[in-house]
Amino acid sequence: MSGRVVRRKTDALVALAGLAVLVPCAVVASDGTVGPVELAVFHAINGLPEALSPVMQWVQWLGVLAVGPIVALGAALFRRWRLAIACLLVTAEKLVFERIVWQLVERSRPGKTIADAIIRGDTPAAGASFVSGHVVLLTGLAWVLTPYLRGGWRVVPWAVVTLVAFARVYLGAHAPLDVLGGFGLGLVAGGTANLIVGISPRTAGVVDRAGAR
Numbered sequence: 001m002s003g004r005v006v007r008r009k010t011d012a013l014v015a016l017a018g019l020a021v022l023v024p025c026a027v028v029a030s031d032g033t034v035g036p037v038e039l040a041v042f043h044a045i046n047g048l049p050e051a052l053s054p055v056m057q058w059v060q061w062l063g064v065l066a067v068g069p070i071v072a073l074g075a076a077l078f079r080r081w082r083l084a085i086a087c088l089l090v091t092a093e094k095l096v097f098e099r100i101v102w103q104l105v106e107r108s109r110p111g112k113t114i115a116d117a118i119i120r121g122d123t124p125a126a127g128a129s130f131v132s133g134h135v136v137l138l139t140g141l142a143w144v145l146t147p148y149l150r151g152g153w154r155v156v157p158w159a160v161v162t163l164v165a166f167a168r169v170y171l172g173a174h175a176p177l178d179v180l181g182g183f184g185l186g187l188v189a190g191g192t193a194n195l196i197v198g199i200s201p202r203t204a205g206v207v208d209r210a211g212a213r
Contacts (some may be wrong), residue, residue: 005082005198011191014143018187022101022131025181029130032107034114034175041176042110045169046118056167057121063134063164065091071141075148082200083148086193090140093189098133101185105130110172119172132174132182135165139186144193161186 028035034042068091075084110117111125119125142157149156165179174182 004201006201007195007198011194015188015191018184018191021184022181025177025184026105029107029177030105038176042114042169045166046172048170052170053120056170059163059167060134060171062160063138068137068141080148082197083144086144086197087141089193089197090144090189094133094137094140097185097189098131098136101131102128110175117172121171123171123173129174130178130181131185132168132179134168135179135182136186136189138164139183140189143187143190147199
């Protein structure tokens with residue numbers, strides 16, 4: 001991992017922006033209930049046709065914990081060492097950060113908090129719901145991956161984040177604020193990981209002179 005390392009102001013700002021998303025979601029969700037606006041959004045997604053269920057059950061597997069080490073291994077195979085470490089760090093942060101949130105915000109899954117929620121497949125009906133760990137992990141990975149991608153490929157990880165977030169609500173695993181809060185926490189994880197590990201500008205094609213040191 002030789003060569004110049006870039007640490008961007010952008011990553012610090014994104015981590016702060018993630019907190020700005022997470023905290024209001026946590027405050028609203030902290031009473032353990034699902035409000036009318038959030039409930040309407042949940043029903044709009046969760047009530048979509050059953051035909052989507054088989055696809056969405058497969059889609060959600062893109063957010064399991066093993067994805068972090070798998071992406072890290074792929075980065076290592078391409079000799080993107082800092083990216084590989086950042087992916088592992090995001091995975092570790094996901095495990096730590098979500099447990100901290102669980103201690104502060106107690107809200108059960110839609111199977112317990114929404115009387116007419118449709119629970120599909122093997123989705124658990126009980127347990128901690130805020131935040132969505134799937135979304136935390138994928139958002140963090142998307143943020144650390146993006147500088148190393150080119151052109152239209154930069155859209156791909158964020159499309160995966162969106163699709164998995166949609167799937168988790170559709171399947172009845174989470175309410176909308178759970179995935180939105182997970183998105184915020186994922187930005188915290190990704191921004192922090194980049195600040196700790198740094199980005200290799202030669203391999204990432206990063207141009208951020210004002211934020212580099």
